[in-house]
Amino acid sequence: MIYFFQQALNAVQLGSVYALIALGYTMVYGVLSMINFAHGDFFMVGAFLCFIGAALWHLAFVPVLLLSMGGVTLLGVATERIAYRPLRNAPKVSAIITSLGVGIFLENFTLGLNPYPKYVPPLLPSLGFNAWGVSVSIFQLSTIGISFGLMFALHLIVNKTKAGLAMRAISADRLIVPLMGVPVDKIIALTFALGSGLGGAAGVMYAMAYPVIDPYIGIIVGWKAFISAVIGGIGNIRGAVLGAYILATVEIMTAAFLPSTYRDLITFSLLLTLLIFRPRGLFGKAEIQKV
Amino acid sequence: MKPLLEVRDMTVSYGMIAAVRSVSFEVYSGETVVLLGANGAGKSSILRAVSGLIPGGGTVRFEGEDLAAIPAHERVARGIAHVPEGRHIFGNLSVKENLLLGAWVRRSSLAGDLDRVLALFPRLKERYSQSGGTLSGGEQQMLAVGRALMSRPRLLLLDEPSMGLSPKLVESIFSMLADFHESGMTLLVVEQNAAMALTLASRAYVLEAGEMKLSGTAAELQDNPLVRSAYLGE
Ligand SMILES: Nc1ncnc2c1ncn2[C@@H]1O[C@H](COP(=O)(O)OP(=O)(O)OP(=O)(O)O)[C@@H](O)[C@H]1O
Ligand SMILES: [Mg+2]
Numbered sequence: 149m150i151y152f153f154q155q156a157l158n159a160v161q162l163g164s165v166y167a168l169i170a171l172g173y174t175m176v177y178g179v180l181s182m183i184n185f186a187h188g189d190f191f192m193v194g195a196f197l198c199f200i201g202a203a204l205w206h207l208a209f210v211p212v213l214l215l216s217m218g219g220v221t222l223l224g225v226a227t228e229r230i231a232y233r234p235l236r237n238a239p240k241v242s243a244i245i246t247s248l249g250v251g252i253f254l255e256n257f258t259l260g261l262n263p264y265p266k267y268v269p270p271l272l273p274s275l276g277f278n279a280w281g282v283s284v285s286i287f288q289l290s291t292i293g294i295s296f297g298l299m300f301a302l303h304l305i306v307n308k309t310k311a312g313l314a315m316r317a318i319s320a321d322r323l324i325v326p327l328m329g330v331p332v333d334k335i336i337a338l339t340f341a342l343g344s345g346l347g348g349a350a351g352v353m354y355a356m357a358y359p360v361i362d363p364y365i366g367i368i369v370g371w372k373a374f375i376s377a378v379i380g381g382i383g384n385i386r387g388a389v390l391g392a393y394i395l396a397t398v399e400i401m402t403a404a405f406l407p408s409t410y411r412d413l414i415t416f417s418l419l420l421t422l423l424i425f426r427p428r429g430l431f432g433k434a435e436i437q438k439v
Numbered sequence: 440m441k442p443l444l445e446v447r448d449m450t451v452s453y454g455m456i457a458a459v460r461s462v463s464f465e466v467y468s469g470e471t472v473v474l475l476g477a478n479g480a481g482k483s484s485i486l487r488a489v490s491g492l493i494p495g496g497g498t499v500r501f502e503g504e505d506l507a508a509i510p511a512h513e514r515v516a517r518g519i520a521h522v523p524e525g526r527h528i529f530g531n532l533s534v535k536e537n538l539l540l541g542a543w544v545r546r547s548s549l550a551g552d553l554d555r556v557l558a559l560f561p562r563l564k565e566r567y568s569q570s571g572g573t574l575s576g577g578e579q580q581m582l583a584v585g586r587a588l589m590s591r592p593r594l595l596l597l598d599e600p601s602m603g604l605s606p607k608l609v610e611s612i613f614s615m616l617a618d619f620h621e622s623g624m625t626l627l628v629v630e631q632n633a634a635m636a637l638t639l640a641s642r643a644y645v646l647e648a649g650e651m652k653l654s655g656t657a658a659e660l661q662d663n664p665l666v667r668s669a670y671l672g673e
């Protein structure tokens with residue numbers, strides 16, 4: 149039983165990382181109906197900025213987190229401005245191909261600078277405590293706490309601010325929103341900024357949990373976060389978070405109780421089964437609260 | 440007197456199709472001007488080019504200012520509000536949020552404006568926190584008009600405000616527009632319901648296949664044999 153709770157804690161931790169990334173996919177899809185396949189690589193850049201901050205500049209945890217979030221925010225906004233905006237009214241497939249291209253560019257650019265995997269030194273003291281037999285580390289608590297905090301902040305921005313109102317309107321009927329006086333380009337840029345910033349934070353959390361990083365970590369983690377967003381109903385914020393925790397729980401629990409080689413097989417079978425019964429994901433239809 | 444809105448040689452094309460060809464007209468402050476025309480004549484295209492939703496050739500001047508370089512969202516701040524054909528209510532937002540979005544360009548006294556719009560449309564008050572998608576067609580039309588009013592426009596563009604409404608609702612929409620006119624608001628209205636529209640209008644234009652065919656005061660056009668046969672069904 150203690151083993152189960154230990155694994156549940158791990159699932160919440162991993163789910164938080166997936167959730168932060170999944171939010172970026174779902175928010176961009178919400179405003180542009182476009183899947184930004186470079187987003188997993190934004191996350192990877194966040195992990196590398198964490199490496200730069202921690203290993204090269206010897207910064208503390210909070211400055212490293214801000215460095216990664218800020219850097220990836222700029223990356224996301226610049227990508228939207230340079231690569232995606234000119235294609236806004238082009239066929240959807242053009243934007244998708246472009247985002248794949250941006251992703252490959254980021255992987256190879258990072259690879260050029262870092263031909264070998266990098267080790268990220270610990271940013272937090274390896275302290276912890278024991279709660280009814282379950283060992284809880286400071287690091288796990290911070291990952292979970294900061295993720296919850298960021299998600300709550302996002303919730304407030306989307307649901308309680310004027311800009312969030314505009315985001316939700318754009319997700320429903322983008323072409324008509326200028327008639328409300330809303331500068332749509334700015335709101336879309338803000339959406340990219342928020343989604344990318346969360347991806348940067350996820351990069352730090354990931355690099356702290358799995359401290360050996362290479363330029364390809366964004367691919368598989370990105371796919372899993374993307375799948376989380378699809379499970380929840382892409383375009384839906386609550387769905388993306390829920391999907392991330394479901395996916396992480398299934399992954400951790402299969403690895404914990406079954407031969408770990410089955411992990412991805414079982415995870416993806418579950419996903420396929422779910423999509424057969426709910427093709428639009430958990431929140432895809434019943435509720436149209438996109439973005 | 441200078442017109443509030445002046446359109447000169449407007450053209451609108453969709454790919455190879457020229458939907459609006461060299462159309463000129465003007466709207467003076469305090470006037471209600473009606474654009475009549477059959478389906479596909481180019482009425483909506485003209486309104487969209489005025490509000491900046493689509494690009495158009497020629498010149499559009501608002502209060503003497505050339506709008507060529509002004510994007511749609513800044514035209515709202517200048518005082519142009521557009522109630523689009525088919526309402527386009529944000530179905531995922533509540534009635535209140537739809538109205539607040541309409542007030543995006545405003546900075547102050549929103550509470551007073553919300554009260555004013557809700558007094559105009561008591562039905563919206565009953566549906567205040569319901570999502571826009573759950574409203575009936577008539578309620579959505581009220582919300583679309585109310586949302587446009589929230590920007591305190593000096594020129595209100597209305598694209599077929601009576602479309603798909605019951606005769607009784609059509610009448611109440613028109614009597615409301617008449618009130619707006621009385622209160623000094625400037626309206627540019629596109630309507631299929633020519634008989635109703637002409638009773639409301641000061642002046643009217645008749646559009647045919649993208650070109651301006653006729654213009655005159657509402658009374659003149661009401662007596663025009665061509666208008667009587669084509670639009671008044673006589
Ligand atoms: N987005 C578009 N793409 C291509 N052609 C279009 C588009 N919108 C309008 N058109 C064409 O332009 C012409 C004018 O259309 P418009 O919608 O302005 O007419 P309308 O007078 O408003 O008609 P209705 O009374 O049916 O609303 C039509 O022939 C229409 O097919
Ligand atoms: Mg039309």
